[in-house]
Amino acid sequence: xxxxxxxxxxxxxxxxxxxxxxxxxxxxxxxxxxxxxxxxxxxxxxxxxxxxxxxxxxxxxxxxxxxxxxxxxxxxxxxxxxxxxxxxxxxxxxxxxxxxxxxxxxxxxxxxxxx
Amino acid sequence: xxxxxxxxxxxxxxxxxxxxxxxxxxxxxxxxxxxxxxxxxxxxxxxxxxxxxxxxxxxxxxxxxxxxxxxxxxxxxxxxxxxxxxxxxxxxxxxxxxxxxxxxxxxxxxxxxxx
DNA sequence: TTTTTATACCTCGAGCTTCTACATATTAGT
DNA sequence: ACTAATATGTAGAAGCTCGAGGTATAAAAA
Numbered sequence: 001x002x003x004x005x006x007x008x009x010x011x012x013x014x015x016x017x018x019x020x021x022x023x024x025x026x027x028x029x030x031x032x033x034x035x036x037x038x039x040x041x042x043x044x045x046x047x048x049x050x051x052x053x054x055x056x057x058x059x060x061x062x063x064x065x066x067x068x069x070x071x072x073x074x075x076x077x078x079x080x081x082x083x084x085x086x087x088x089x090x091x092x093x094x095x096x097x098x099x100x101x102x103x104x105x106x107x108x109x110x111x112x113x114x115x
Numbered sequence: 116x117x118x119x120x121x122x123x124x125x126x127x128x129x130x131x132x133x134x135x136x137x138x139x140x141x142x143x144x145x146x147x148x149x150x151x152x153x154x155x156x157x158x159x160x161x162x163x164x165x166x167x168x169x170x171x172x173x174x175x176x177x178x179x180x181x182x183x184x185x186x187x188x189x190x191x192x193x194x195x196x197x198x199x200x201x202x203x204x205x206x207x208x209x210x211x212x213x214x215x216x217x218x219x220x221x222x223x224x225x226x227x228x229x230x
Numbered sequence: 231t232t233t234t235t236a237t238a239c240c241t242c243g244a245g246c247t248t249c250t251a252c253a254t255a256t257t258a259g260t
Numbered sequence: 261a262c263t264a265a266t267a268t269g270t271a272g273a274a275g276c277t278c279g280a281g282g283t284a285t286a287a288a289a290a
Contacts, residue, residue, distance in 0.1 A: 011125075019221055056276090
């Protein structure tokens with residue numbers, strides 16, 4: 001067991017979804033699988049988080065979707081990035097980087113202050 | 116201009132607060148100031164986030180507080196970490212590290228897949 | 231053949247955090 | 261006398277995540 005259970009901080013899921021879709025059209029179910037595989041199970045995406053997130057992103061015109069057949073012959077909704085979505089991905093990725101750099105500074109604080 | 120405005124993802128504020136307090140007793144107002152200074156303005160902590168967070172952490176017995184005088188002669192609530200709080204800080208810091216490593220893997224994905 | 235598992239989509243409601251705005255009080259500066 | 265900074269606090273709105281449930285098809289196992 002040792003359930004890792006690393007609940008995603010609010011907002012980061014959108015970034016991860018945009019990133020996966022940026023690599024090529026995929027359907028929702030596959031997005032969740034890739035995130036889990038690439039992150040080695042650290043990032044887990046329940047369907048109750050995944051689908052609402054996809055709909056949000058679609059409503060904001062970051063994503064567009066078409067129904068197509070998967071390799072295994074089932075109908076699925078394939079998402080792709082819009083131009084707006086690509087810009088959003090860049091913005092969110094930059095923002096994320098700024099944030100983790102800032103948090104690194106904070107977590108790296110020692111009593112002396114300097115290092 | 117170019118207001119940075121980097122809303123903290125849910126959950127990370129607790130970690131940052133615990134870290135600052137771990138360096139020595141401080142009052143709430145000073146915690147917010149240090150976070151902004153050390154992060155060079157990237158992390159901004161509005162009062163409506165700060166005080167509820169402190170109360171949450173106190174209710175969970177991660178923090179304890181005493182009223183004391185500041186250097187400038189005002190009464191303020193000084194927080195310190197409990198033993199439980201120190202453990203929580205370690206756990207959350209480790210969890211945060213796992214998460215950003217995982218997200219790094221995802222954001223680093225290229226079309227090739229491997230690297 | 232019947233049942234289970236995996237694929238693939240979806241919604242609802244609870245729970246939690248964050249933030250804007252407001253409210254209070256004291257001290258220092260102009 | 262007024263403004264800004266210090267210092268704490270609450271209330272309400274808005275947002276995201278997640279568990280639990282529902283629908284449907286196809287493959288694999290029993």
